[in-house]
Amino acid sequence: EAGVAQSPRYKIIEKRQSVAFWCNPISGHATLYWYQQILGQGPKLLIQFQNNGVVDDSQLPKDRFSAERLKGVDSTLKIQPAKLEDSAVYLCASSSPGQAQETQYFGPGTRLLVL
Amino acid sequence: AQTVTQSQPEMSVQEAETVTLSCTYDTSENNYYLFWYKQPPSRQMILVIRQEAYKQQNATENRFSVNFQKAAKSFSLKISDSQLGDTAMYFCALLEGAGSYQLTFGKGTKLSVIP
Numbered sequence: 001e002a003g004v005a006q007s008p009r010y011k012i013i014e015k016r017q018s019v020a021f022w023c024n025p026i027s028g029h030a031t032l033y034w035y036q037q038i039l040g041q042g043p044k045l046l047i048q049f050q051n052n053g054v055v056d057d058s059q060l061p062k063d064r065f066s067a068e069r070l071k072g073v074d075s076t077l078k079i080q081p082a083k084l085e086d087s088a089v090y091l092c093a094s095s096s097p098g099q100a101q102e103t104q105y106f107g108p109g110t111r112l113l114v115l
Numbered sequence: 116a117q118t119v120t121q122s123q124p125e126m127s128v129q130e131a132e133t134v135t136l137s138c139t140y141d142t143s144e145n146n147y148y149l150f151w152y153k154q155p156p157s158r159q160m161i162l163v164i165r166q167e168a169y170k171q172q173n174a175t176e177n178r179f180s181v182n183f184q185k186a187a188k189s190f191s192l193k194i195s196d197s198q199l200g201d202t203a204m205y206f207c208a209l210l211e212g213a214g215s216y217q218l219t220f221g222k223g224t225k226l227s228v229i230p
Contacts, residue, residue: 031216042119042206042220043160056217089158095216102148102210104218106160 002026004107006092012113018080021110024073025094031055033104034067034077035091043091049075082114117142119209121221128197129229135182136192136224138207148210149183150218151192155203163205166190194226202228 005024013019025032030051035043046065047057052072060067064083069075079086089111093104118141128134140149151163166174166183173181178198182191194201207221 033218035218040222042208042222043218044220045217048217091160093160102216103150103162103165104216105162106152109158109160111158 004092004094004105006090006107006110008110009108010111010113012115013082014115015084016081018078019082019112020076020078021090021092021112023075023077023092023107025075025092026096026105029094029096029105030072031095032069032075033093033095034075035093037089037091037109039088046077079112082112084114087112087114117144117147117209117211117219119207119219119221121207121224123224124222125225125227127227127229128194130197130199132197133193133195134197134226136194136205136207136226138190138192138221140188140190140207140209142188142209142211144211146211149181149190150208150210151179151181151190152206152208152220153201153203154206154223155200160206164192197228199228199230202226 032049034046037043046060047067048055049069052069067077089109091109092107095104120139147168149166153161153163164176164179178195180193204223206223208218
């Protein structure tokens with residue numbers, strides 16, 4: 001079974017530029033999560049999707065961050081404009097609607113550096 | 116609000132020895148799940164072990180086992196016969212059942228296995 005896929009793996013941009021990250025969850029997983037992991041900290045949830053609907057986006061900085069999951073499969077997270085403090089690893093995770101829905105499986109992450 | 120505390124920022128262990136990583140948490144829920152995730156330098160977050168709060172029996176997974184003390188809100192991870200591949204950041208995480216399934220992570224413990 002293929003795992004969660006993310007691209008790109010690394011991205012360097014200048015502040016005020018825009019950037020987008022892509023995630024493809026494990027096949028059949030209805031729930032998709034985006035986390036932000038700042039160096040030296042644990043991941044923090046940004047947004048959660050159930051199929052193509054948003055379940056929780058309370059910690060998403062909506063003035064600059066946006067995310068979509070149009071067909072209930074892959075998802076895109078965008079930052080526009082980026083700030084220095086957005087430098088972090090962006091992790092995507094997914095979980096199954098079945099018995100182990102509470103177990104989340106993570107992708108390799110996208111490491112963003114904002115200069 | 117739920118919190119997860121890992122009081123050991125760094126630990127080291129000799130190869131083949133046993134090490135225990137500590138985690139305490141706080142939640143007002145009675146139904147919740149606890150996890151240990153491993154994040155090697157490659158950044159892929161991997162599930163190590165999970166524990167359902169309603170189960171009294173401690174979870175085990177090969178060389179990994181937990182000591183779950185519900186009343187004390189403690190959830191430690193024991194790694195037996197440590198191997199060089201166990202070198203990684205270890206994150207304790209809490210998920211409150213029902214609702215958004217948001218994982219709350221601790222700050223992590225950096226484990227180094229010394230040959």
